[in-house]
Amino acid sequence: MTDPAPLMPTLFLSHGAPNLVLHNTEAHRFLKSFGAALPRPCAILVATAHFATATPALTADERPETIYDFGNFEPELFRMTYPAPGAPALAERAAALLGEAGIAAGTVHDRGFDHGTWVPLRLLYPEADIPVVQLSVQPRSGPAHHLAVGRALAPLRREGVLIIGSGALTHNLHEMFGRGYALDAAAPRWVRDFGEWMREAIEEGRADDVLDYRRRAPFGAENHPTEEHLLPLFVAMGAAGGARGEQVHSSAQYGVIMMDAYRFG
Template sequence: MKIPAFFIAHGSPLLAIEDNDYTGFLERLGRELPRPRGIAVFSAHWDSPKQAVTVDERHETLYDFYGFPEEMYRLVYPAPGDAGLNRRIGDLFSAGNLSHQPVRGRGIDHGVWVILKRMFPDADIPVVALSVDSLRSPAEQYAIGRMLSPLREEGVLVIGSGGLVHNLRMLESGGEPAEWAVAFDGWIAEKLEAWDLEALFAYDKQAPHIRDAVPSYGKEHFVPLFYAMGAADDGRRAQRIFQAYQYGTLSLNCWKFE
């Protein structure tokens, strides 16, 4: 069975310990999916000009945040790596003429372990973390994801972890989502459902409220979308299966690509 690719918003690190609609959704998603033999995650919190790939036998948990409750720093997600999956990913990147770098000892950042802790709490599925490059064009990011599309037929779950609306300078305390954030997510949804690559690749010029939704200093949270889409280029079907907001503007969404 070909496993769908996903874009999953990782929101605040507190999702690891919170109990809300989104954390419940992630737990159900993990139970409902066919059990993957491995998971490859493109993380917004690993922005690198050269494609990097973790090659650890067992991952350390990276606490790449500060000022959170002490409980957060006691959480661990000791997922194993997979040498065979590492080699397969390296071969696919090489076949696509993409220079890549194996990285050992970095640990997995919260863009990876927070969502996986909710989806697969036993940490018993091999994980490979992958960097993104926010300075590449959307077409290049999509092409890198497409290189990994064969993995979906091999039982590997491919995830892009980030946030479509992610501007920490514009968080709000009110309960209702900001109209501009909803409008931006709506535009993205329309283009994704049509698989309109021309419009999506020009999102920075065409999408409404782009400077608020994807600030120049925060593109790394948006671009995992293109990596995840590329992994489903052979099917080109997009479905939004969750949408909510935290702090008025922090978009919590999950897109399934088949």
């Protein structure tokens, strides 16, 4: 008789720019060491900011390709792959759980690992030997919807599945490109204030505040002109059963991209 799988935590990871995997930044070093601090999952489900659909979709390919959904970065990035297997049965199971919760969902094929998935996983689990499924976000549906998506997927934690929300704690590309911030630029005050407010709200379990961050947090809309990079946070929160989490990393990339990471559950 085998031992039951451990109850997995859920994570929110800021994946930053694709070249995070190349540069020896604080966030790079954190992710490279963090995998060893986690219980080993039997599979990974990643809600990624770079996969957007009208209703939740889960990738169901047995051998997903690595895709390069970016441009104007170092040539070596386009030669990297992340050859982890897919998990079609997990994709079907997750879609069924969502359906049971009244959330229409389905599976898709021929959709490779985007950089919101393969960049952090290449650092966390470089052997690429754990099956991976991607979950889409719905940018028009908001935080409460994504919290509900996470709650519906919570049973997967008892089945050894690591649920990761991959996005960015702050994400204003207009400011980044407009001001030409260097990779190691310090975060300006309006970015730091938002990050500190989010840390306090999450660590204190203030779910209503976090869900309504655009009105209640300082500079909420300025740090997220569009929401897709924060929506994975709510999936991770929901799958863990609430807002209370622990900040396990904080740093900045290009000044306005906070690379903070949270562990829930």
